[in-house]
Amino acid sequence: MPKKNDELMALADVYADALLATAREQNAEDQVALEFAELVRYMDADADFTQFLTADSVDDDPRRASLEKLFRGRMHDLLLNVLQVLNNRGRLGLVREVYRCVELRMEAQHHQQEVIVQTAMPLTDDLRAMVKDRVGVYIGKEALLIERVVPELIGGVVIHINDVQIDGSVAWRVRSLRERFSERALHEIHRGRGYEQK
Template identity: 30%
Template sequence: MSEIRVASRYAKSLLELAEEKGALEVVHNDMQLFSNTCDNSRELKLMLRNPIINHDVKLKALRRLFSDKFHTITLSFFEILTKKQRENLLDVIAKEFHKQYNALMKIENALVTTPFELTEDLRASFRKAVEEISGKQVELKEKINPELIGGFVLQINDKQIDTSISSRLKELRVKFSENPYIKEF
């Protein structure tokens, strides 16, 4: 079975348990913190995926890092996964948990790419526009790409709005290349 499918099942179980126990927000915050920690710590990821390191050692490391920060449900979940020798999937499970949480809470993911850092006003404008388009709350992620020159690219699931100058220049290049009177552009 693929890693994503297994992670999705574990994430669903954790989501349902957290919701049943009334700790959904806390567990979601725990999983977000864990995911961010993994994204920023290559060593933690490698340690969890290393088959040579004993599972008990991995559990001790997780406890030492997160026992004072995480809810008991999250810590118990980590213990269960470690006993089942599935700690290598924890990072993937955390990401899947976040996706399922967003689906449950009807939160839309959007990515805006600009050639510069967004101001609070622009961020609010993008968030409002996506909320109007999707009719859902928005989790807006930002990416900076100086090659866009100007404008923006907004992705909402499989939809994309591209108003970047670099994309307009590419369109012009294609139009000019199709013109038989212009040899080279």
């Protein structure tokens, strides 16, 4: 399954690259990215619209006409044109993936990077600012924090930067101590001594 997802994202990135390259020529990258974000938010809020936009059961011609009627003059022409190209090729199901690729490309262009921050409780404003500053220094970019509350962490913080995980949670410390105590007890048993004698 990960391979199929990688293939879809690679295909979506081709559309994202073409959209942003054309938008760059018109000095409209930020506007197109912002309007694309609004479209995806609307899709998230309206399941019927999403079904209409992405369902294979909807004929391309009526959908093309509806897209024109709904968005021409209300959405940047470049974004609408990409939607029409996706529709013509039967790939409107990739809208969210194309948006995600646009989002990642814009973040890279603005020297930003998403960082997942997991905590047992919501971050305070002061702690959020401190984490953002320290992580930003570490990655050499502006950190865009994606905050997730995970009560099982007990306390502390777990930070995910791409494939790197920095675990400073209380739960990790407890597991680590438990493993060290188990190893020590096993070592003492193998030496023929009771753990209590030490």
